[in-house]
Amino acid sequence: MKIAVLPGDGIGPEVTAQALKVLDVFAREGTPIEFEHGLIGGCAYDESGHPLPDSTFKLAREADAILFGAEGGFQYETLSRGLRPGDALLSIRRELNLFANFRPVVTWPELVGASPLKAERLEGLDLMILRELTGDLYFGEPRGVTSENGVRVGINTMRYDENEIRRIAHVAFRTARTRRARVCSVDKANVLESMELWREVVEEVGQEYPDVTLEHLYVDAAAMSLLRSPQHFDVLLTGNLFGDILSDEASMLTGSIGMLPSASIGDGTKGLYEPVHGCAPDIAGKDVANPLASILSAAMMLRMSFDMHSGADRIERAVRRVLASGYRTADIAEPGTKLVGTAQMGDLVVAALS
Structure with missing residues (x-):
């Protein structure tokens, strides 16, 4: 199971890191998962002069699934068309023919008050x-x-x-x-x-x-x-x-765009999995972003690309346990809940998997 990991820009690396923590639980349990990282978006442009380097596209094309973080940033908005971070994601969707985008919208009972x-x-x-x-x-x-x-x-x-x-x-x-x-x-x-x-x-x-x-x-x-x-x-x-x-x-x-995962699928089982929320540069690096959409995107990956339905169910139950225990990132916090950061939320989900 070869997964191309493309964290991207803004809060992308932070939330993707939490999804990888969760997937690593399955790797430690014996699931044959191989992760390979690549640059995409603004960070790729800074490194190579293009938001989708040939090496990254080759990695995406050859992988069984793609875990994507986010792309963009205010500093790239004046670049020419074709060189903007968003053009990289559009290119992958088009070139890999990922024409069907699934965006589940589920209201978790614990978050009804956040809406x-x-x-x-x-x-x-x-x-x-x-x-x-x-x-x-x-x-x-x-x-x-x-x-x-x-x-x-x-x-x-x-x-x-x-x-x-x-x-x-x-x-x-x-x-x-x-x-x-x-x-x-x-x-x-x-x-x-x-x-x-x-x-x-x-x-x-x-x-x-x-x-x-x-x-x-x-x-x-x-x-x-x-x-x-x-x-x-x-x-x-x-x-x-x-x-x-x-x-x-x-x-x-x-309750928050930080709760929405997504999957982009083509004619086969290959898919690109990403949180819907975007790069949010204003909060990048502050350990406040909600990683649950990225974690739930990883669950969609297990279910839709690898037919690991029980593994996907385990992740979703773990998220539910964490929410039921009252832990919240800032975007879904309510009075009486326990505020945690990005990394701690990922750690809590990993612990709940056990």
Whole structure:
């Protein structure tokens, strides 16, 4: 089991280190796990002049799974396109064809009070946001900033072909079959032709899954419903842009974006696993970041890339025990809880695994 470890920038190295502590428990127990580290993002640019060095891409391509931390930083925002830290992650997603992004949104009972929503709206919440990851405005052409009649014009193209839509729709319906058999497809078909095609193709695929209920929502209505009645959703199928926005909104259902793991999968079992929260440079190096999203991403890795369901369950139970014992990082702290730092939270999860 060869895992490419790409901690990246900001709080990425801190939270990834805690996930590695947890995975190392399984290595010590005899699971054949091999870790190999690589540079990506801003730190790779500082070292080599490019955010995705050839050696890092080779490592990612040859690994069985990728554990990613975060990328970015204020100092890189003025770099040319192609040299920014975020371009490295986009390149890996595209080149390895990791088109299906799974973002589970689960409200842990111990954290109901950390969410700004009323507790009765969150009880038993368990939904999966399934985001198409290699199309849409992020990759569509033409794009760029040009000049027309002396006026600057910014261009991005929302583009999907039916094959791209069809494959992510199949993933959504197959996923729903393992859950509560409901898919809600999110689009803007009343305005955008690309989303009109999205709806048509999802409908066609849905006919192959008569045991799964399909509904459609426009993205603005979906955003409202996520806050008004989140328990209604099971699998939320979205395009790249809408999924990016809705999943960050959904983080408030869990109490903090520091609780959201994710997995990006292609046609096989190879996947890239990462916390959703980003690099958070303002708190980097201060031992205050929440590592639980990274740890839970490692659990997703065991389950989805290595078929280690019992190991993934063990990690999730350990996180639950730590939360039930009252330990919290700053982002999920409430009165009466015990505040801990990044490293101590990782140590607590490791201890709970035993």
